[in-house]
Amino acid sequence: MPAMSHRLDITFHALADPTRRAILSMLLEDDMAVSDVAEPFEMSLAAVSKHLGILSRAGLISQERRGRVKWCQLEPDALRDASIWMQSFGQFEAVNLDAFEKFLATEFPGNDTAGQDG
Amino acid sequence: MPAMSHRLDITFHALADPTRRAILSMLLEDDMAVSDVAEPFEMSLAAVSKHLGILSRAGLISQERRGRVKWCQLEPDALRDASIWMQSFGQFEAVNLDAFEKFLATEFPGNDTAGQDG
């Protein structure tokens, strides 16, 4: 499925930049306005705005305009496909899903949603 | 930790290209010589060789020269850091296994270890 491949292109590309990953980390803590996102970076607001556009097009964040402020929110679901893709490699030797479940169990001890519907 | 950040740059960048991901998928099945890796792609050997260099520098594969043949081997451990990084955003309620199965079916159509009920 080429569409999927293209989405992985975009996702991984979006993640392949330290500024963008830092932005995602910041948004992990709270939603933020564009200028607040930009504040800690030593680059222009326009540059950060571009980064946000890339993250947004990758689906990694969503942006909602309220008044003249545009709020940015993390959309971690977009990481799912990429994460699954990666895990398919790490766990492939034991590709059976049992192993994958065990992996999830050790990696997210508190999480028992494996096997449920999304 | 800037070194880690730089490694993530390199890893994600390496993954952000469909040719390189396809190469990784191929190496999932078996170690391969450079020319065999290149064979299915409609691009020059030199181009594939460059891709392999990028994957190698990212630690995603290793290359061992035996005679005049250079063998390429998947190194899935290198995905671990990137995978863990992504999971730090893992609000997503665990990768659900249905999605994982479907994903494997579309991404590795020839591989019948995915989708088994066992």
Place this chain on the structure above:
DNA sequence: GCCATATTCAACCAAACGGTTGACGAAACC
């Protein structure tokens, strides 16, 4: 209405990307 604030747009730039080609070096074959 006017000014300040928040954000994007447009044009530009240097550097990196993904590809090509042709030359090259090293190993293998006969």
Place this chain on the structure above:
DNA sequence: GGTTTCGTCAACCGTTTGGTTGAATATGGC
């Protein structure tokens, strides 16, 4: 030892990237 095979190197090319700047487009406050 000449030739073929395997793979990389070097130079080049067009495109994309990540950044800049300055102008433009809202929106909100007075």
